[in-house]
Amino acid sequence: MTLRFHDSASAATRDFVPLKEGQVSLYYCGATVQGEPHIGHVRSALAFDQLTRWLQTSGYNVTVVRNVTDIDDKILVKAVENNEQWWALAYRFEQAFATAYESLGIQKPTYEPRATGHIPEMHALITQLIERDHAYPAVDDSGDVYFDVRSWPQYGSLTHQNIDDMQAAPDADPRGKRDPRDFALWKGHKDGDPETAKWESPWGAGRPGWHLECSAMVTKYLGTEFDIHGGGLDLRFPHHENEMAQSQAAGHGFANFWMHNGMVTYQGEKMSKSIGNTINPREMLELARPLVVRYYLGQAHYRSVLDYRPGSLTEASAAVERIETFMRAAHAGLNSTGELLLLHEPCDIRDLPGAFRAAMDDDLNIPAALAVLHETVRAGNTALAKGDTAATFEAFQSAMGMTDALGINPLDAQWQQGSGSEAELTALDVLVKAQLEARAQARAEKNWAESDRIRDLLAAAGVDVADSATGSTWSLKK
Ligand SMILES: [Zn+2]
Structure with a gap:
């Protein structure tokens, strides 16, 4: 079985061979933190989380870099509208993104660089491009620096476009450009821009262009050549075309594979605030756990369109319930027979069903992989009903491995937070109160050693005890 991915640059599905044996370097574009995350951002991060987990399950050590664009024209505009410092607004939304990612079990990247922390690296790249005659300072003294698209014959090769058919780059006053498609590497400081949003540079004070940020940060963390560059389909042009052009024009090999995830639509239509057919991650989390x-956002093939319809989450919930009900029943049954000793062993790829591995290796065919999971759950339920412990154990282990690989193991601690049932809380209260009574008794008998022992035991269990004249109360440590 060979791992194969669809490479958007060559428009072909190719065998994946990393540049360094056993290591994979992955960069995918993070958000411009100008507002609340929308569902497209989260689907993209989830697609690359699924990719990362599959590479890890396949035995690779994966270095993941996802940037934060924390300086941008849109951020500056929103900050004025909100009467807020641009950097405060950017950080506020950066945190909103982190919360959304975390709540959906999207693993943190290895490194998450911010654009504003990498200005010197960007200057170095611009200097290289000017020296190689692929960039020039604006002819109108605006302080802008542009990439010269006509100087790079391969411009357009990522998205298979002819330069003359391309749109102009609307990122600066076209009067300073040699060609309207030239895009800004550096944007000169303009009157009215906040003083805090400028950095000195050899071409005058200003701020970086968006496309340049990613190229500079990729190189810093992953080198001039790396395995996979990812992002949403909407970033292919102009963003990724420009990233690739400027990095390759600087002499970098850049990405070996380009992977793009599909968009999310609402009943077949593009989501649009003006039509009101939108749903954001926060709203989805109000509708379902x-x-x-x-599960819902990750069940389609990453390259296909994910179409949201009212009722989509109910269907996903039923699917999750089928998996969870079997796994909980099997877990309880196997525990009671003493069959289950090792619950949280890391998933070993060799224990996964061959059909599941083949599906995942085939450009992350998750719909096919989920079909194997559901088939395993059906077989497991049959085994449970028959009291066939060996077959139940096998199905349970398989389901554990597959759900771990996909990041949807219902028994994982990630999904238990805040979900303590009434019965569990009552049981905990009875047990803690029994310890508190024993401690009160020990204190009454001046048996300080015993009283301390009980306090330490509770502290180790994460229980805070507050003593007062009327007795002791407890709470879980925050
Ligand atoms: Zn990017």
Whole structure:
């Protein structure tokens, strides 16, 4: 079985061979933190989380870099509208993104660089491009620096476009450009821009262009050549075309594979605030629990369109319930027979069903992989009903491995947070109160050693005890 991915640059599905044996370097574009995350952002991060987990399950050590664009024209405009410092607004929304990612079990990248922390690296790249005659300072003294698209014959090769058919780059006053398609590497400071949003440079004070940020940060963290560059389909042009052009024009090999995830639509239409046919991650999490939202957003093939319809989350919830009910029943049954000793062993790829591995290796065919999972759950339920412990154990282990690989294991601690049932809380209260009574008794008998022992035991269990004249109360440590 060979791992194969669809490479958007060559428009072909190719065998994946990393540049360094056993290591994979992955960069995918993060958000411009100008507002609340929308569902497209989260689907993209989830697609690359699924990719990362499959590479890890396949035995690779994966270095993942996802940037934060924390300076941008849109951020500056929104900050004025909100009467807020641009950097405060950017950080506020950066945190909103982090919360959305975390609630859906999207693993943190290895590194998450911010654009504003990498200005010197961007200057170095611009200097290289000017020296190689692929960039020039604006002819109108605006302080802008542009990439010269006509100087790079391969411009357009990522998206298979002819330069003359391309749209102009609307990122600066075209009067300073040699060609309207030339895009800004550096944007000169303009009157009215906040003083805090400028950095000195050899071409005058200003701020970086968006496309340049990613190229500079990729090189810093992953080198001039790396395995996979990812992002949403909407970023292919102009963003990724420009990233590739400027990095390759600087002499970098850049990405070996380009992977793009599909968009999310609403009943077949593009989501649009003006039409009102939108749903954001926060609204989805009000309709369903996080595990269901993750399952829903991650169940389609990453390259296909994911079409949201009212009722989509109910269907996903039923699917998750089928998996969870079997796994909980099997877990309880196997525990009671003493069959289950090792619950949270890391998933070993060799224990996964061959059909599941083949599906995942085939450009992450998750719909086919989920079909294997559901088939395993059906077989497991049959085994449970028959009291066939060996077959139940096998199905359970398989389901554990597959759900772990996909990040949707219902027994994982990630999905238990805040979900303590009434019965569990009552049981905990009875047990803690029994310890508190024993401690009160020990204190009454001046048996300080015993009283301390009980306090330490409770502290180790994460229980805070507050003593007062009327007795002791407890709470879980925050
Ligand atoms: Zn990017």
